[in-house]
Every structure is written in C-alpha cells, then in structure tokens.
Amino acid sequence: MSTLAHVFEAEGIATVALGSIGAHIQGTAPPRGLWCEFPLGRPLGKPNDADFQHRVLAHAFGLLDSDRPVVEKFAETIDDDGAAMSCELPPRHDPNLHPAVDEANGLRQAYDRAVAKLGNRTGAGRVVAPEDIGTAVQSFVNVAEGTPWKEAGIPGIPARVAQDIRGYYETAALALAEHAPAAWAGARWFFTSTEAGRTIMAARQAMADAGEKQPIWFYIAPGDM
Numbered sequence: 001m002s003t004l005a006h007v008f009e010a011e012g013i014a015t016v017a018l019g020s021i022g023a024h025i026q027g028t029a030p031p032r033g034l035w036c037e038f039p040l041g042r043p044l045g046k047p048n049d050a051d052f053q054h055r056v057l058a059h060a061f062g063l064l065d066s067d068r069p070v071v072e073k074f075a076e077t078i079d080d081d082g083a084a085m086s087c088e089l090p091p092r093h094d095p096n097l098h099p100a101v102d103e104a105n106g107l108r109q110a111y112d113r114a115v116a117k118l119g120n121r122t123g124a125g126r127v128v129a130p131e132d133i134g135t136a137v138q139s140f141v142n143v144a145e146g147t148p149w150k151e152a153g154i155p156g157i158p159a160r161v162a163q164d165i166r167g168y169y170e171t172a173a174l175a176l177a178e179h180a181p182a183a184w185a186g187a188r189w190f191f192t193s194t195e196a197g198r199t200i201m202a203a204r205q206a207m208a209d210a211g212e213k214q215p216i217w218f219y220i221a222p223g224d225m
Contacts, residue, residue: 002028016060018043025071032063033071039080039183046078047180078183085181085189087173097134100195104137104165107172114175123171127156128164136161137196143203149212158207159219162200166190169197191221 002025005015009031017033019025020040025033036056038045044053059074090106092099111130115123128136132155140162142152154161170186181189191197200220207217 002030002033005030005032014064016063018056018060022073029069030071031069032066034060034063035071035073037073037077039078042078042183045076052076080183085173085177085185087177087189087193089176089194098138098141098195098199100137100141100199101134103195104168105134107169108133110175111168111172114171114173118171118174120171122167124164124168126164126167127160128168130168133165133168136165137199140165140196140200140203144199144206146206148210149203149207149216158203158216162220165196165200169194187222 001017001019005017008015015031017025017030019028019033019035020038020043022035022037025035034056036043036045044056046052056074059072063070063072089103090110092102093106094102097105108130111123124130124133135153136155139153139155143149143154149158166187169190173181173186173189189197191201204217204220207220208214
C-alpha cells in the first residue's frame with residue numbers, strides 16, 4: 001500500500017494511507033499515514049457509527065495539507081476484548097444428517113435475510129455457493145472422521161472452502177444477532193460454538209495428524225484459534 005502511495009504521489013496524486021498496526025505503517029513510511037489502533041478489518045473503527053467514522057476520515061484527509069511526509073496516530077483506540085458473540089442457532093431439523101450439516105442448512109433463511117439487507121461482502125460464493133454449503137460441511141465431516149482430505153469431496157482448496165463456510169455462518173449470524181459484533185467475535189463464535197466450526201477444527205487436526213503439508217491444513221482457521 002505504501003509503495004503504491006509513493007507511485008501515485010510521483011504522478012502528482014496525493015494519498016493518505018490508513019494502518020491498524022503502528023510498526024507496519026511506521027516501517028513502510030507512506031507519504032501520509034494515519035495509524036488507527038483498531039482491530040484488523042475495522043479500518044474506520046466502529047461499525048454503524050457514522051460520526052466516529054467521519055472523525056477518522058476527517059483526520060486522514062486533514063493530512064493532505066502536509067507538504068512533507070507525516071504519520072500521525074488517531075486519538076482514540078479500540079481494543080479487541082476477546083469475547084465471542086452470542087447468537088442462538090436454529091434447532092435440529094433432519095436427524096438423518098450430521099449435526100453440522102443440519103445446522104448449516106438451518107441457517108439458510110437467516111443468511112438470505114442478511115444478504116438482502118447488507119449485501120454479500122463477507123458471505124459465501126467465492127468457492128462454494130450458499131446452496132452447496134451443507135455439502136461442503138459434509139466434506140469436512142468426512143475428513144474429521146478419517147477420510148483423507150483429497151478423497152473427502154472438499155470442493156476446492158480447503159482453506160478457501162472453510163472461509164466460505166465461515167463467511168456463510170457469520171453473515172447468517174448478523175441476521176440472528178441483529179447487531180454488529182465486536183471484531184473477531186464472529187470468528188470466535190463460529191469456531192467454538194457451532195457444529196460446523198468445531199467440525200472444521202477437528203478436520204484441521206486430523207489433517208495435521210495425518211502428516212499433510214502445513215499450508216494445506218494450517219490456514220483452514222486463523223492461527224490463534
């Protein structure tokens with residue numbers, strides 16, 4: 001980002017870079033930078049808080065008045081409190097399905113409501129379509145139960161498929177919880193409180209125990225999960 005900023009500046013286009021990690025924005029030295037000590041993925045701080053976001057943008061755009069390199073820190077800090085979101089999951093519907101698959105199918109209406117309201121910015125569809133999420137979850141069930149991952153029916157690179165499943169769940173949760181969760185709260189909820197999340201973690205461990213190459217299984221979930 002900072003390198004591109006220098007390229008644009010060389011062509012006469014003024015830039016401002018926003019960064020969430022102080023050492024990174026200081027080390028990469030953009031022509032103008034604003035360090036916002038917010039959780040990763042929240043560059044403007046507080047979701048649905050237009051006044052707060054406008055203050056961030058006003059500070060950032062104010063740096064355009066500087067005729068020399070400058071990096072400043074936004075005055076307010078937002079901490080990640082480490083909490084998971086609270087979200088009630090739908091009851092079991094089809095006892096003939098694995099609980100994780102039945103759970104995923106049961107979230108479809110909530111997922112569709114959230115997409116209709118918010119758009120599909122973080123949901124499924126990059127690798128797995130929403131209607132195929134249950135089948136994708138079943139493929140991780142197969143791995144967790146001992147099937148080699150290449151024979152389990154995973155419809156793509158495991159990490160990308162897992163990301164689509166997680167995105168589907170976190171998008172559905174926005175409709176069920178009816179509030180914007182804290183940063184990473186949705187991820188913690190998915191991996192610790194849902195059948196699908198726990199199944200994916202079990203599949204990840206099974207792949208590691210089977211001696212698969214680390215890049216294949218490690219990136220299925222965030223490293224600190």
